Amino acid sequence: MPYSGSKHNVNFQFVEHNLNRLQQRHVQCLKAVNMAQMKSVVTLSNSIIGVSILAMPFCFKQCGIVLAIVMLYLSGLLVKATSYFLLKSAIMARRRNYETLAFNVFGAAGKMAIEVSMIGFLGGTCIAFFVVMGDLAPPIIAGYIGVDNSENLRIGVLIGIGLVVVLPLSLLRNIDSLVALCTASILFYSLVMVYMMFMSLESLVAGDWWQEATKWRPAGIFQCLPIFTMALSCQAQLFEVYDTLPDPSLGQMVEIVKGAVNLCSGIYICVGFFGYIGFYSLDFGGNILTAFPDSFGIKLTKMGFALSVAVSFPMVIFPCRTAINSILFARKGGGSATDIAKNYIPQERFVFIT
Numbered sequence: 001m002p003y004s005g006s007k008h009n010v011n012f013q014f015v016e017h018n019l020n021r022l023q024q025r026h027v028q029c030l031k032a033v034n035m036a037q038m039k040s041v042v043t044l045s046n047s048i049i050g051v052s053i054l055a056m057p058f059c060f061k062q063c064g065i066v067l068a069i070v071m072l073y074l075s076g077l078l079v080k081a082t083s084y085f086l087l088k089s090a091i092m093a094r095r096r097n098y099e100t101l102a103f104n105v106f107g108a109a110g111k112m113a114i115e116v117s118m119i120g121f122l123g124g125t126c127i128a129f130f131v132v133m134g135d136l137a138p139p140i141i142a143g144y145i146g147v148d149n150s151e152n153l154r155i156g157v158l159i160g161i162g163l164v165v166v167l168p169l170s171l172l173r174n175i176d177s178l179v180a181l182c183t184a185s186i187l188f189y190s191l192v193m194v195y196m197m198f199m200s201l202e203s204l205v206a207g208d209w210w211q212e213a214t215k216w217r218p219a220g221i222f223q224c225l226p227i228f229t230m231a232l233s234c235q236a237q238l239f240e241v242y243d244t245l246p247d248p249s250l251g252q253m254v255e256i257v258k259g260a261v262n263l264c265s266g267i268y269i270c271v272g273f274f275g276y277i278g279f280y281s282l283d284f285g286g287n288i289l290t291a292f293p294d295s296f297g298i299k300l301t302k303m304g305f306a307l308s309v310a311v312s313f314p315m316v317i318f319p320c321r322t323a324i325n326s327i328l329f330a331r332k333g334g335g336s337a338t339d340i341a342k343n344y345i346p347q348e349r350f351v352f353i354t
Helices: 002-048 051-063 065-093 098-145 151-170 175-199 201-206 218-231 235-242 250-278 296-328 337-342 347-353
Strands: none
Touching: 002 175, 002 235, 002 250, 002 296, 051 065, 051 175, 051 218, 051 250, 051 296, 065 098, 065 218, 065 235, 065 250, 098 151, 098 235, 098 296, 151 296, 175 201, 175 250, 175 296, 201 250, 235 250, 235 296, 296 347
């Protein structure tokens, strides 16, 4: 009998030890999933937010404070809904990018239309990024090195940023490598938000803005609607983020999109509201930085925006590269099952397209 009791005790301790190990592994797995999800939220947020943040005070002025917040909320709902339907259809069809999903739904003509549209849209976005960097960086550099802000300086700065910053980042295969830069970019936009809050304190305390600021102005909807809708757009980057998850699922991606859209919407609303309240009596345009007096801080902010745009290039180039590879090199029907599943591009072709 004592021997039997001792045996049962040993078995109980063994089972308890295994249960504890399983619980620890489960906790570790949950932490890994949460960490991967948080990284994906930051990466997707960086692909959403951009220089459109500078136009938010203008949109709040044109539409009114309440209507602008409503428009941003509705735009966020639209992005979440379209992302959900896009991801659900891709998972049901077992496709991992726009091109093969379009072929599965619309055939060869639909695949070609999607490829051309993606290349045009994302290529235009890259051009817009270069225009923004060309407007922000060269005047600051010209002032520091003591030369004229000429067209040659603008070209040289853009080529330098393209070769030193944009190209090396765009040659990375793994989006996870950009997490640190994306986090720094989001922190920069958060600092801009805090700076706007600080600049609006005087107007907020005075209280005059409540009578003079516009609350509801439907006449400004059509002027600001493109800014609101594109400010939260992230559908082109969904599949790139989806591929980085260790165990991707529809529910996980829905939470990632929700977190990224909510984060960017919050920053947009804060910058729009406080930026408008701080300068509601002035006639400012689509760039709120023009309303600030020229100072060292504003120059740093402009340079920060230029660098944040530069590190946003990879999230635009990733899906654009996939579309170019699909339209030029993929076989009829989208390539082999392995290539479709992994969005794989051979190294030489990968560098060439980039």
